[in-house]
Amino acid sequence: MPKPRKQQVSIEDTPYYHCVSRCVRRAFLCGTDSVTGESYEHRRGWLENKLLELPQVFAIQIAAYAIMSNHYHVVLYVDSDSSKRWTDEEVVERWHSLFKGNLLSQRFMRGDELNKADLARLQIYLTEWRSRLTDISWFMRVLNESIAREANLEDDCTGRFWEGRFKSQALLDEAALMACMAYVDLNPVRACIAKTPEDSEHTSIKLRAEKAQTAHSPNHLHQQPKELLPFAGNHRQDMPKGIAMKLTDYLELVDATGRIIRDDKRGFISDSSTKILERLGLDEDRWLSMTQHFENTFSTFAGNEEKLRSTCERLQYQRPPGLNRCRTAFG
Template sequence: MARSIRSEVVDPNDVQISHVISRTTRACWLFGDDPISGKNYDYRKVWIEEYLKRFAAGFGIDLLSYVILSNHFHLMLRSRPDVVATWDDTEVARRWLLICPERKDAEGNPMTPSQSELDRIRQSPEKLAEIRVRLSNISWWMRLLNQQIAQRANKEDETTGHFFEQRFKAIPLVDEEAVLACSVYVDLNLIRACIAETVELSDHSSGQLRVEVVQAAQQAPHGDSKASADGATQAADPQARRGDAFLSPVNLHEGTAPAGPQPSKTNARCSDKGFLAMSEEEYLELLDWSARHLAPGKRGSTPEGHPPILERLGLSPTLWLSLVADFGSLFSTIAGRPERLDAQRTKQTGRRFYVPKQARDLFGQAA
């Protein structure tokens, strides 16, 4: 089946969540122990996390979940043109120069933009308008991310050519079930691959970061601002922020959160808007529950019953575990319940999306 044109499913002018996957060329393990070269490139996973933090602080895009493996990585990204619309011209120029700096310090970090650098963007209406669109465009996030990783790795290896396998893959997530299942799928990737036994041991993943922060909050004295529930620290020292401050909060806080785009109160991420109708603790409990069922032979007893969130979504435990285990093969172009996908149309031609028979059968059995 021919791959879809990305503009048919991804529109930077819409608030949209996508599951993004990028693989190294020829599936070489260029982020881990590469059996071909005999070299270990685990440290490059740290590179990617550094770039993710910088991009989350600069782009008008929320980073919801991520995991980095030895030959590919998964991201869940939410484009936020509504947040970009709240930024003035100076903020747009500043953020772009944070992502694509004209000057760097001795360690390669972006230097504070000068007034002349800002003016070159602010005083050019066409350029300014173009950059506004780029800042909420997932394709530009991935283009620059992969470009910077590839250039750095090729320079280190003293080689040239493709580092990543063709283009990245982006799959829109159209409903709450797809968003939740995809996030769990991403955070459990290392467990599914038999690389880690638990979420807290899943290095270079959003799941591990969220566990560490929750554990730190439970151990911190009551009222410690560094472990505030919404992830937006009030501490003056930027280094005192939560370890997951660049990630989107989990909880949408439906009914209590303010209306509108909710631009972030910190410089670590685009917005303070969550993406799931559950608390961070509930999400981590669901991760652990799912991991125990997906990892045969794992020590510990399975909790009786099933998590309340599954009841609220109308998902049986069997359907849920199949969704998480087979998410990548069930949804190759767009993800969601089949009846909701049937109502969707491509952005350019207005055609219906193809829904694999396996996905229709799975949801049909659960009906």
């Protein structure tokens, strides 16, 4: 039986999560139906646009994504600190952009006078909504439900469009995060949909590469795609919010990894990329294995043994799931 989501998510241990959602019926999420010849490619745009809109509402940002024919991958960053800084008005505005709220929240936004009992009741709603806007389950729910409604309307049918549960994997350390992001960004390359990462339509790597080509300083936070969690550079004091790596290093790493995967053999990795792998504590064989089979290699958690044990102890697991795999990959 699958673990409850609350036993798979521990923001105290990591803000990064890899999520995968798959279609449940034969109809395509995207691509072309080989039986009928009907194209569903426009649905990639639906999903990508909605995916990149939601971080403006939720306290959750996108680190990586790839939209495939019958499923999609996304690496999420839960920014719980930002939600704590929202005013009551901001919480209601954000919630109302998704749902109607209730009569009490609508009166509050109109500026109507509320008595003590109303204000106390409103605070209960605000606490609940603030929590939901920092919850990956609610993020995925809003995303998937909106796409399902559009697809069912277009297909003139009803019923499930997605599998009941999306898959989530907690990325417990920097090595797991980089391996998972590269795995996600290289999905179209591995599926022979694209020849190079920057040609992979509807992926975060294409968005980052296009912006980097026109940026004067591609590693600068403000010259990276505003829709995505930025690369903030190497670890240092007063580290800004973002992924602890240079964007140019990551792009080189993905490109080098993609060449290895496409050639189906060990290849030359640039000096810059080798330094990154050494810093992550990985050799080339481990890196290649994870970036080809990340989703199937790990279960609920991915990271080194020490981090895995501490997280599972916090979540009250009797034994750490996937311990041997994590030990082998990150040992």
